[in-house]
Amino acid sequence: MSQHPEQDPRPEPGVESPDRLGPRPLSRPSVDPAQAAVFGRPDGVDSAFARTNGSHPDPALRSAPPPAAALIEAFSRPPDNSGVMLQRPPGDQQADGARTESALWSPKDGDPWRDPGAGAMIGPPAVDQQATESETKKARAAGALLSVPELLFGRRVKTSALIILAVVALVIGGAGGAVGWWIARTGNDLTSDVTLAEVQPGVQRPPGSIADVAKRVAPAVVSVEVRGTNSGSVGSGAVINGEGYIVTNNHVIDLAAKDASMKTTAVFPDGSRADAKIVGRDPKTDLAVIKVQVNNPTVLQFGNSDNLQVGDAVIAVGSPLGLSNTFTEGIVSALHRPRLVAGNGGDPPVAYDAIQTDAAINHGNSGGPLVDATGALVGINSFIVAPSEDGGSIGLGFAIPANDARKITQALIRDGQVKHAEIGVNAVSDVSAESSQGARVANVADNSAAQKAGIREGDIITKVGDRIVRNSAELTVATRAHDIGAKVPVVLVRDGREMTIEVVLQSD
16 A cells, blocks of 8 residues: 555554554562662662752761862962963953953864863963064074083183183193103102012923023033134034033134134133133044133033934034024934045045934034033034035034044043054945945055955955944944954955955054
8 A cells, every 4th residue: 555745654642653562561680788788879869969958868978178268379260350360372362351261161262272182282382472572582592692601511600710710720730740750750669569470480490401401511612713814713612621621623623723823712601702722633533622721610521422322312502603502402313324524624534433413503513512311412513414515404413422522532632632543445335236335445555454464455345343334434433443453353245255354453
């Protein structure tokens, strides 16, 4: 069924619409008496608002007493007739000065000062708009620039006070500088009572150490200088007797022995110098003895060179390259190493049964001692193998054994010369397919021990006494190891046949 627009669809008053649900009874739960006593209305109150007559049935809920008169006077608004004008934000006053004090804020006022929910904003200061522009500029100029005293001290200071302060600072600075200068000049006196911690010695030097040996040996080693007008030489020597006898190499004093104008000087480690004279020399073993006049010199003791073994520690002492009192350590590299060296200035060849060592020996060490770990003299440094004539040590140094040196020096001190046992042949080193190594006889001297024993030219000598002969140098040192006049068996090879011949050694 259609409805016309002019018909009113609402039901008539008092007539319930068939589409609306009717009211239903509410089911209220029972109230806990304890909660009703706490949260229920007081007795006699039937609504949410208190009575307006100022009384209340509950004596605890009565009005607060009025504030004290002093508080009212301090915090209340001044009366209208007092003439006091409260400062308000700009635009809050009327032109005639009347105050507009609305109790509540309304949006149409547009005053954020009265709106507790308004956001923070930056605005002009709350000052009177009637302030003149000139006064504002003057205030800005007064606060924009600060003087130096205001900047330094936060307030204005008199110029005289600044001058006095500068003078005081200069006086204090000058006094401090003077005190510092005086302390620096007299620092030693001021710190004379200060005790600094001392460290323990970092290196131990027990008896028998190299340092201990060097300390005991050094005073007995000298530098031997030979000086002339146009030439000279420097070597080393060892004091071997309390009367001032010094053993050295013959080639060290050779120039002085052949030229009387040459002067020989012994220089001791303390720098003292003493003139030396030649006692005797032996060109065949490159040994010589000189003597100086000194009082109570330190003397080296001879050791037994026959007790040396390969690997024993030894120390070479001398003046290499003019550097006096130099110590170098090494070991015994080899024993019984025969050396045959050409003589100087027409002297006969030098031959000795050398001790080989790798202790550094250089030019100037000649004649100096080779000592063992106890400080005993076991050799006289004499010769090195170098890449060139002026070359230095490459670890191949040779020393004359102390046992040989002792016999020769004793003979030189006693007689001024020394004699050696000799077999009387010139020999060359030989190695052939039909014989072992040995010394081949090149010629036999007339009336020599070899000629008398029947040794012939071409024989190859392979042994003298108990010593095997490997070359001509070893033949010489093996022969000199025996006394003059001793009968020594000599083993040789002749025409491929080995034979032994008794030879009575003669003096050279």
